[in-house]
Amino acid sequence: MNIKNAIKNFNELEQLQNAYHYTMGITNFDGNTVAPKNSYKARGLALSVLSGEVYKKFINKEVKELLAFLKENEKELNFLMTKKVDRYIEDYEKTSKIPMNEYIEYTKLQNESNHAWEEAKKNNTYETFAPYIQKMFDTNKRFATYRDNTKKPYDILLDDFEKGMEMKDIDNFFNYLKKEVVPIIKYSVKEYKGIRDDFLTRKFPINKQKELSYILTDILKMDRNNFTIAESEHPFTTGLNNYDVRFTTHYYEDMIASSFYSTMHEAGHAIYGLNHGMELNGSILLGGASNGIHESQSRFYENLIGRSKEFINYIYPTMVKLFPDQLADVTADEFFKAVNKPKTSLIRIEADELTYSLHIMVRYEIERMMFEDDINVKELPAIWNSKYEQYLGITPPNDTKGILQDVHWSFGLIGYFPSYALGSAYASQFIAKMKETVNFNKEMAKGNFTNINKWLKENIQKYGAIYTPKELIQKACNEEFNPKYYCDYLKNKFTSL
């Protein structure tokens, strides 16, 4: 092997990886948007067969030798290539420790399990989904042990979603939040009880809500030739490359805030997807630095912009024009207060900015218990409900509104939830830094996103997965992650609504 050939082979491997990633990504996107209900079995089978193909193509002696050769000759590679090679080696190490048949079985299990979850949620039958939770936790624990039996399995999973984060880091983060934020929650839920928000559940025509979604993305300067908005039960974003990003939302006639804020949230993910450096297209370094960093971008647009007084003042006249019958008797300030009103609520994705992280803590603590204390899945609904009572003072009336509400465990996404709370905290830290050079509040008040988008692109988004979250935060903020910014932001906002 010489370096020229090795690079050529590597480029071919990358093109192949991208081809599978693209078509399987589209197939999943389709499955969650337009595909007919009964299509899931055949789709599951097709995807599991292809995941076996992908395993065979990427986990074998030739690829291993190629990667080793490139690593040895790192000096001859450009910076981007070294990063790509490192990432392939990392993925190789992870995947190759899992036997192929178990790997394929797992993709089949994900499909079945997701379907079982949908049915259980619909019918409020936790007992039909419980065996899948058990299997998902068992399988993930086993896979983690295959990968490194010297570490705690849950630490390995946390690191998968947020590199460099272990239980002790997440514990510290949540303990800090508990100390700093929980008192504000107690205060502000009571203090702001009287805020009027009845108008948010008036009937807002869905075609007008759809119009609003595109008005928002136009304001955020997103190019309609490069992205599209679809609809799905649970909003999500699929970013395939700088020319092909899709996000979804869900329109409820009597919940204007739902499509408004899910559009702002997913637009944040989508802007990240559209702003990767062009040189990353078709490479393994697309997709963002981590789940937490991705979530920092979505929270940024959803909360720091979308729930700010400045942006609401800017967009509100447009909304009154779109919804004259629904909003004529409501002022911008009333709307601002209504969408920020802190409430103890049951459903994570409908939670306000302040109480949101409590929902995450419940999930994190349960995952931690499943790994560390080996509890039985039968006990989970009771544990869930008691934690909601403890943190939020509210008990779910049924499992559909309790432990069955989230899709994540059905896909085996365990260790994922903490990244939601980290994302909010990262976003506050980024904005503090941004404000040193960008007149953030003034620009937002004018609906001018040129400089705001540019800062995020230049400091975060363009790097894709080149840097780890820790490296990226250090580069962008010139200091390490510090949850103080987040707590200060919440304290400041929710003591002066």
Place this chain on the structure above:
Amino acid sequence: MNIKNAIKNFNELEQLQNAYHYTMGITNFDGNTVAPKNSYKARGLALSVLSGEVYKKFINKEVKELLAFLKENEKELNFLMTKKVDRYIEDYEKTSKIPMNEYIEYTKLQNESNHAWEEAKKNNTYETFAPYIQKMFDTNKRFATYRDNTKKPYDILLDDFEKGMEMKDIDNFFNYLKKEVVPIIKYSVKEYKGIRDDFLTRKFPINKQKELSYILTDILKMDRNNFTIAESEHPFTTGLNNYDVRFTTHYYEDMIASSFYSTMHEAGHAIYGLNHGMELNGSILLGGASNGIHESQSRFYENLIGRSKEFINYIYPTMVKLFPDQLADVTADEFFKAVNKPKTSLIRIEADELTYSLHIMVRYEIERMMFEDDINVKELPAIWNSKYEQYLGITPPNDTKGILQDVHWSFGLIGYFPSYALGSAYASQFIAKMKETVNFNKEMAKGNFTNINKWLKENIQKYGAIYTPKELIQKACNEEFNPKYYCDYLKNKFTSL
């Protein structure tokens, strides 16, 4: 190799074939529906890379030996397996004669060419698309020669889309139509000139048109769990298996007949896709006997049902309820006449039932000339226009409304057009047979599709691609293909509107 292992290997091959077919099919469907405009390049690259993978997986010594072994031991296989093996061997023979690099280049060319066509059509610049037409004809001619240099290339292509049909058959068919149908066209275009159809271009709200689409598919007894309706520039159907069929339509506010009849047409394709025998799911025998047979089903629902007096009488009160402002002053009989009014028109997909086949003849004759007379692509617009003048007495004002109107050549679908006209003719022959046992007109008048659907399912649809078109027509009608039914139907209908 023993028979048990061979069957096992074959089943694995089939599952793999289906996995690629499914995900690449979804990717194409997505590309034509929701994908953002600028996504085409990356999609084209991904699909061409995977088409190379598919080639390598299916065209090699092992597969060849496996298929030969199964063919030799045919006696030990069940009926369905023998049909599958035959089909794999046939496809193997076709594909293996084309060198892999040319095969991959061709899929890339298709993507580029399709994009060039879209731009040329939009901007009325035939000259930018002409080189692609040349390449597409050249490549298809070369591929046909690789496959069998003892036959005429165009005969090989015609046979691809309609097995058993060569130029002489198509010539005979069109000559018969010219003799029998052209005189009726001349008569009826003049005779029915006064039919009122102004109301078809009133403003019909798009959300109501969408509602109508689902009302129609409900009447046709299509299960919404198994199919979905999307939107695209050109309506089409993607049938993946009995649980996953999608069709598209296009809603124009001022063209109610467009979405109505494209829905009926694509519903016909979709019903075929939903009614394959369950044992064909995941196999190479899904997808219909031929393009012509598929088109017979779509034409059946679009024209023989959708444009019949009985069905219009049945559906019309519902339409008046949906569109009271637009249709209150129009009777069912006026609507029936308007959607059947024969007109000489420029655009194939908007043509009435009677003049439709003339549009096909123009295309067939041009394709035939490209192969047999070796004419230059620069001459094509002039030839196109003179043929429209000759057959329809009308000259396109520009190429967008002339030679650039159809997508087919951009994808290299050459030899495909005749199947549209054959489909209409097959449909008339099927209905004549069906009427021996089903009271077709009476059932339609009641909106009762149980027996009509059942006849089509039992005699045509359930067989998928098990039989050739010729075999299928013989089985269903107890005689060979006869265009007389079609001509009689047109004569009868268009002399008594």
